[in-house]
Amino acid sequence: MTVALETAQVPAAKPPRPVTELVRARPRKDVWPATGQSREEVWGRLAAEPFAPACDNNGRKFGLGLLLDWLTDQPGATWQERWLASGADDDGANWREIPLRWMRERGHEVPWRQESFFRAVHPALCADLIRPSLPWLITSSLRSSALVGMLAQHRDPTGFARLRERCATDPSVNTAAATRTAYRAAQILVAKGGIIADIVPGDVLELLDIEAELRGTSVGATHLFYRVLHNLDVFDDRAPATLRELRTGGQRTPEELIDRYGIACRPVRDLLVDYLRERQPALDYNSLDALSYYLAKLFWSDLERHHPGIDSLHLPTNVADAWKQRLRTTTKTVRTPDGRRITTEAPRINYRECLTPVRAFYLDLAHWAVEDPARWAGWVAPCPIGSEEINRKKDKRRRKSRWTPAPASVCQYCRSWSAVSTSDARTPPPCWPPPATRHQARRSPPPGRHWYASPRAGRRPPKCWPRTPSPDTPRSSAGSATRAAEFPWSPPTTTTSAPGCRPHHCCSSDTAATRTGRSARAPSERCSPPRSPTPG
Incomplete structure (x- = not known):
């Protein structure tokens, strides 16, 4: 049945x-x-x-x-x-x-x-x-x-x-x-x-x-x-x-990362997808996403937009130079005071960082072609980017110079003096006392007052010494003897500050005179008075 x-x-x-x-x-x-x-x-x-x-x-x-x-x-x-x-x-x-x-x-x-x-x-x-x-x-x-x-x-x-x-x-x-x-x-x-x-x-x-x-x-x-x-x-x-x-939406696959930019040449699109797959095990997702942006958008999509029909990684010299010249600038949209939006071109700050992934792409293909010629040898081509073009030493130096603050004769912490122009950086502000008064104040500063050393133009002020545990307790003799042994040419100095007032890094005689050997200057009348001591 x-x-x-x-x-x-x-x-x-x-x-x-x-x-x-x-x-x-x-x-x-x-x-x-x-x-x-x-x-x-x-x-x-x-x-x-x-x-x-x-x-x-x-x-x-x-x-x-x-x-x-x-x-x-x-x-x-x-x-x-x-x-x-x-x-x-x-x-x-x-x-x-x-x-x-x-x-x-x-x-x-x-x-x-x-x-x-x-x-x-x-x-x-x-x-x-x-x-x-x-x-x-x-x-x-x-x-x-x-x-x-x-x-x-x-x-x-x-x-x-x-x-x-x-x-x-x-x-x-x-x-x-x-x-x-x-x-x-x-x-x-x-x-x-x-x-x-x-x-x-x-x-x-x-x-x-x-x-x-x-x-x-x-x-x-x-x-x-x-x-x-x-x-x-x-x-x-x-x-x-x-x-x-x-x-x-979760993490995209290498195909989705490349297809975002609409590459017309199918063989090059498949090559970029295979390259991302090979690099994927050694990269986190953010790095893989950035790599697809550099290779697919900034590199190949730009070449297809200006040279329709391109299908080879072997770039002529004029094509490679024109691409690198376009890469040096980026388009920015700014709003004018009357509300209109205009498009302008500005230098690309990370220009060399955009060249490095493209050079690595060419070098990886040449290296992988030795191990697997059937898969990668057909795409090996001379790299259009030289090693000197990705050297970032000079670029970092220029970037650092853009962020260097303008020299100013002003205490960088209490901001009690107004900054002066670059040409007059070595000229003291008008609120400073005459030189004779400044030297006298250095020898015997008035009680309850700071005194300031003029910071050298264009250079950061020196680091501050550790704070004294108590304003009434002088520094240890051992520490003074040690500094005197290290700097025999420096005269002994003292620091007078009001109770409860924390001395600034440029308001200490040990900082300005002992460590740098520069002359001290009296405080400005604009400097805020010290805080009152805390009861008890």
């Missing part, structure tokens, strides 16, 4: 989604149905309810006509192309000057007409007529309440209702954080299209990164925004529960 056994089919667990897929934002489309409509179709949609009320008391229809006329005057086949061609998307905070100039040229100088033009932008964004970039939405100073209200009324009522309900039921979410969360969701819908259910984790990361770049810091409630969308089941089941987990 044969018995057939049925086994339950256990559903296989979903494999974890790669980190690169989770953090990838939706691409910005160039064409979609709404932006390709004619002017008559757009007017029929936006001039009627629900975008325009039946009673037009604020001139919204007039402003909509001005907006369509302005976009029609721009070159392009779609409304999105005309919007980009106008230059308003690139201006950000100053974009209003472009349509204002167009209206003044056509005689629309009345303030209410100009205001109706900008009021008509909200219905155009809500109707998906144009899709501005995220930087424009962040810096354009739109009325957040009007934009969120229109999107919640006309595009995604269910999504915004669930979002507000979730924020209202969470006791840790205040009113300001709930408003900011709704406005961030509206910004993503305007820039990417669709509804709240279409948002992916990459869209959230892209918006938050652009906010931090433009504002200079995180605006706030960033983790709350991601957590609320995750609790609404907007993301996939395999998306992490917190924003921090999404940003970290």
Whole structure:
């Protein structure tokens, strides 16, 4: 008798989604149905309810006509192309000057007409007529309440209702954080299209990164925004529960480290991946990440960008020299006093540190080719970087000179004297007494006063001696005899200080006179008085 056994089919667990897929934002489309409509179709949609009320008391229809006329005057086949061609998307905070100039040229100088033009932008964004970039939405100073209200009324009522309900039921979410969360969701819908259910984790990361770049810091409630969308089941089941987990995502594989930079030449990409695998056992993850940045981004991606089609490590002399010249500078974005952001070039401080991994890459290939010729011999090439180019001795000396403080005749600890210029570094400040008075004060300093030795210009003051246990107890005779034996040419000196006052390193006669042999100087009248002795 044969018995057939049925086994339950256990559903296989979903494999974890790669980190690169989770953090990838939706691409910005160039064409979609709404932006390709004619002017008559757009007017029929936006001039009627629900975008325009039946009673037009604020001139919204007039402003909509001005907006369509302005976009029609721009070159392009779609409304999105005309919007980009106008230059308003690139201006950000100053974009209003472009349509204002167009209206003044056509005689629309009345303030209410100009205001109706900008009021008509909200219905155009809500109707998906144009899709501005995220930087424009962040810096354009739109009325957040009007934009969120229109999107919640006309595009995604269910999504915004669930979002507000979730924020209202969470006791840790205040009113300001709930408003900011709704406005961030509206910004993503305007820039990417669709509804709240279409948002992916990459869209959230892209918006938050652009906010931090433009504002200079995180605006706030960033983790709350991601957590609320995750609790609404907007993301996939395999998306992490917190924003921090999404940003970290664990350690990337060598393939993911190299693929971040989009190398076009597949053989070179595979070579860099194999090289990272060989180096991986001897490196920690941060070092491996930095190595992929130096080789894939700063080295090969730069060569492919300036020399398309390159596929060999054997670089001609002019190509290697041009790459090293580009590597010497880096691009920085700075903000001007009027709020504009400009791009400038600055010298790269770690230029030689960027050359060292590339030279090691070439030398490792040559060394490994001896042991495994079939795998590495085909990539052996002359190294374009000489040993003298990675010598950092002179570079460290120059870097140290940049951090050397300017010479100043001032106590570096009590700051009682103002610094003087480099040319007058050996000239004492005007608050110092005459030389005769300074020498007399050195011989017999007044009770309860410090006296200071002038530090040599451009050199750090000498180290301080250990503090005397008690101000009334003199130093031991053995110590004085020892110093006298070591420095027979130095006259015996004493130090007088007030009770409870800790002598500075440059306020001690043993420090300044005994160790350096320089003359002492009296304290300045600007020097703060010593502290009062502690009772008991």
